[in-house]
Amino acid sequence: MTAPADPAHEAALPEFPMRRACPFSPPDEYGEMRENDPVSRAQLKVNGKPAWLVTRHEHYKKLLGDARVSANLKLPGYPLQVPVPEEMLQAVPLTFLSMDPPDHTVQRRMLAPEFGLRRMRALRERVQEIVDHQIDQLIAKGSEGPVDLVSNLALPVPSLVICELLGVPYEDHARFEEWAWAIMNHDISDEDRGVAHYELDKYVDGLVTAKESEPGDDMISRLIEFNRAEPAVEHSDIVSMARLMLVTGHETTANMIALGTLALLEHPDQLAAVREDPELMPRAVEELLRFFSISDAGTARVALEDIELGDVTIRAGEGILPLNNAANHDETVFPDANTLDLRRESRSHVAFGYGVHQCIGQNLARLELDVVYTTLFRRLPTLRLAAPVEELRFKDDAIVYGLYELPVAW
Numbered sequence: 001m002t003a004p005a006d007p008a009h010e011a012a013l014p015e016f017p018m019r020r021a022c023p024f025s026p027p028d029e030y031g032e033m034r035e036n037d038p039v040s041r042a043q044l045k046v047n048g049k050p051a052w053l054v055t056r057h058e059h060y061k062k063l064l065g066d067a068r069v070s071a072n073l074k075l076p077g078y079p080l081q082v083p084v085p086e087e088m089l090q091a092v093p094l095t096f097l098s099m100d101p102p103d104h105t106v107q108r109r110m111l112a113p114e115f116g117l118r119r120m121r122a123l124r125e126r127v128q129e130i131v132d133h134q135i136d137q138l139i140a141k142g143s144e145g146p147v148d149l150v151s152n153l154a155l156p157v158p159s160l161v162i163c164e165l166l167g168v169p170y171e172d173h174a175r176f177e178e179w180a181w182a183i184m185n186h187d188i189s190d191e192d193r194g195v196a197h198y199e200l201d202k203y204v205d206g207l208v209t210a211k212e213s214e215p216g217d218d219m220i221s222r223l224i225e226f227n228r229a230e231p232a233v234e235h236s237d238i239v240s241m242a243r244l245m246l247v248t249g250h251e252t253t254a255n256m257i258a259l260g261t262l263a264l265l266e267h268p269d270q271l272a273a274v275r276e277d278p279e280l281m282p283r284a285v286e287e288l289l290r291f292f293s294i295s296d297a298g299t300a301r302v303a304l305e306d307i308e309l310g311d312v313t314i315r316a317g318e319g320i321l322p323l324n325n326a327a328n329h330d331e332t333v334f335p336d337a338n339t340l341d342l343r344r345e346s347r348s349h350v351a352f353g354y355g356v357h358q359c360i361g362q363n364l365a366r367l368e369l370d371v372v373y374t375t376l377f378r379r380l381p382t383l384r385l386a387a388p389v390e391e392l393r394f395k396d397d398a399i400v401y402g403l404y405e406l407p408v409a410w
Contacts, residue, residue: 013050016042016321017081017297020401023394024263024291025338030055030326039312042321044079051079051300051319052312055326057333057350059309063322064355069301071357073098078302079319081399082183085190092197093236095244101356106232107241111360114165114219120363123161127367130160131375139380142410146386149406153376154257155250158368162249165364166242167218168207176200180247181398204243208235219245245361252295253365255395255402257372260288262392262406263340264377265385270342271377278374284342285369290349291340293325294401299353324350382410 018027033040034055042053054060063069073080074089096107113119134153141147159177163170182188182196208220212235215221220242227233264271274280299322307314314320328349329337352359359365377383386407393404 013041013043015045016051016053017045019396020394023389023392024266024340026293026296026325026329030323030329034326034330039310039314044319046080046083049079049319051321052314053326054309054320054322055330056310057327057330057348060322060324060327060350061354063301063307063309063320064299064353064357066307067101068303068305068307069320070100070304071098071104071301072100073300075302075317077317077319079297079300079321081297081300082193083190084193088190088194088197093240095240097244097357104356107237108356108360110223110226110232111241111245114222115361115363117363120367123165123364124367124371126164127157127161127371128375131157131371134160135375135379146407146409149261149408150254150258150403151405153372154261154403154406155254157257157372158250158253161364161368162246165219165249166207166245167211167216167220168246172203176203176246177250179203180251183247200243200247201239204246205239208239208242249361249364252400253368255294255400256289256292256365256369258403258406259292259294259401260285260369260373261376261383261408262385262389262403263288263291264373265383265408266389267340270340273342274373275377275381280342281370281374282366283344283346285366285373286346286349287340287342287344288369289351290328290334290344290346292401293328293349293351295351295353295399296323296325296401297321298399299324299357324353380410383408384410 014029018029020026021028033053038054038056038059040053041050043049044051054063072078072094074094096104096111099107134156138147138149138152141152155177159173160170162168163173168176179196179200182192183200208224211218211221212224215224220238223238223241227238274284301320301322303314303316303318303320305316328334328351331337333348334344334346352362386409392406395402395404
């Protein structure tokens, strides 16, 4: 079965992205599609073009494990999530996330050792020091009244960690955080997004150039040395990798820190469970990742050949959005999926994607979330929200879901 391609039919398609009616649940349409039309067409809000939405866990994994789909955002039909003028799109070099093998394989091989379990275990003590320091500052400010957890903990912790890993001066964090926000926001103007891309590229290019002359003990320097020993990429590729790590290394984890804290405060029975059994925290982290699935459409693809998926034929050149949030709430895999259950076995979730492009920084994210949640609720056992949930501002206007502020008190 294929969807009709006539203009009248396309005009009647549902619009994507769809908003969450409840901040703790996927859009209502996801459940309906997953049940009745699991591979279905939608119209992209950003440009009015059609794309396939994939909502079942089984189909999601099958598609992302298929070599006949491409992550190359320059290909016609690719379902862009933000408006990008065609001339800008074609001029910008592909990042690691948008490359297909073998180019993707080369860069992943360079980056993989930086995020391996051995390096993460060695990093845990330093992450703990960073978290303790930020909570010290949070407590000091708390005597004055409610404190914003986003700006005082959720954002500084991953920013500090990724800056140290990359060898980026933390005093520059406000600039690259602002650029990252502009690049990932649905509603910002093309001009402002272009300026953000340009300024971020110029900044990271300067860092890489400096480290080519004076390397240090950091990820960018090690990538440079690796490439000198086994030449595989160009200077611009290292700039691209560094830029990607800088942006994704803080934005996603910062949002999960804030959302996870909010969820635990709003589900006191679940918070009590991890307080009674601290060994439960790694499982709790997986469940929170599944529950929110903040990078819902971060696995966008375009078909290189005709693909049969369920009872649908996706034609070559058509855009596809395998939806993390829909797959992670598939009741056949996660019974009572809309309920937060920190004792649930959630390791089969796809919050980090699936296949060759599965998030390379997932071990770092898990480490930071584990340390932050454990330390925050141990040191501030009376932590509470300082504003009603309905008054909080959620990032419905961005590619990555999250919170703009989270006022707390204790």
